[in-house]
Amino acid sequence: MERKIVFFDIDGTLLNDEKEIPESTKKAVHLLQEKGIYTVIATGRGPQMFEWIREELNIHSYVSINGQYVVFDGEVIYANPMDPEMLADITKLAAGQGHAVAYCSHEQVKVSEENHPFIQESFRNFLKLDHPPQDREYFKHTPIYQGHLFCQAHDEQIYAERYPDYCFIRWHEYASDFLPRGCSKAAGIHKLLEAADIKQENSYAFGDAANDVEMLALVGTGVAMGNAVPEAKAAADVITTSSSEDGILHGLVKVGLLENK
Template identity: 50%
Template sequence: MKEKSVIFFDIDGTLLDHEKKLPSSAKEAVFKLKEKGHEVAIATGRAPFMFEGLRRELEIDTFVSYNGQYVVLQGEVIYANPLKAAALEQLTKAALEREHPIVYMDHEDMRANVPPEHKYITESISELRLDVSPAHDPLYHQGRELYQSLLFCPEGEERFYEETFKDFDFIRWHPFSVDILPSGGSKAKGIEKITERLGFSKGQQYAFGDGLNDIEMLTHIENSVAMGNALESVKAVAKYVTKPVDEEGILHGLQMVGLL
């Protein structure tokens, strides 16, 4: 049997298929990993409240959320890196002038600064197939710690924000939506908080992902696995490429690296 390892899984396009369903083979694989004594964790751009059901189903209490800004180890928050409030206020003003909505997000909820029926908001958030949706509160960003926000603008229009607001990183995840993150934040940095606490060596760390926000994670983790449905730029940085998510990609990848 392999030595005890820690395995980080992205959610969308990795654990969940394109219908946002968890393949039975992936679920069984996760429980087999745990039976073998491995630590299983999630590393996602989602907010904690967006994958509570999945955590319960897989009995996982260790996760990196908000692309590394809010990290929980065995049920305990061990790292939080909020957005800079003053810079977010300035970005909000600029976005309103350009008619680009924002959804503010903390660890418990999300609120839109315009009526959430806005086309850009409904079309992008609906693709996540969540049980929750943002309500309207233009002042939600004031007086609370936010770990990520969503900027809604057509492709290319985020360049203005990238050039103007250096306190943030912007990662596009939908034709109408961009993640706003603290500058320099990433899944890789969030993962480090967990691996340092648990004492896993580089060789004991594994990660599976498929999207642009997984590139730093897959570059940082020695045993990195890109899904077969991943972007080519993601596959290029991974050590291994498994089958697509809807072709038992998780199970195949775990067998490929020798964990199952």
């Protein structure tokens, strides 16, 4: 029997509105593992930002930083650092606009500005994470795989026009990810499928956000959460209930990976 694999987004998918893992989700993931189905996290977060989730769910493979840093069975199989010159330039531009930038390595996140209100809103109030430490030169001596730009949507065009080789993916009213064009969760998933020697038709993915659209379209069966953005629902094959309404468990039953008990 050919092995199957399931990719899970984190925010709005594995985590509910309270940023907790529902008991039904823990149970569902562990049942998949008992059946020999690979369980993988696919997220825009850096590895250090979801270590507790990996430990709680016993997951050792992940597509992190929107496909920029990929680990399979505990081993790094792909890492694609960004251009330090671009990071220096965008840091200078953001400072002049009153905005801020975050630099994501595989170990931690550091930011260009201390106590910036947009970082407070997106990190502390939305992600429930502490404001990262400030270090404007972090990218000069550490490989950075993704940046966060802290600005409002109407200001993002300035950056999109200046850096046409980069894509900006909004995930909060005050924050976007930015990374080289062609890089995405979907690209990282493709590399992991090759490493695991699993056919695309035997892959599944659960997601809810704009950065999940390509992933949901790539896999054999894409499942959008009930709380997903319209673009994610349009890209999916199946729509389940929300992350706060046992959406993972219901979705896995719906696609036939788990039985309805």
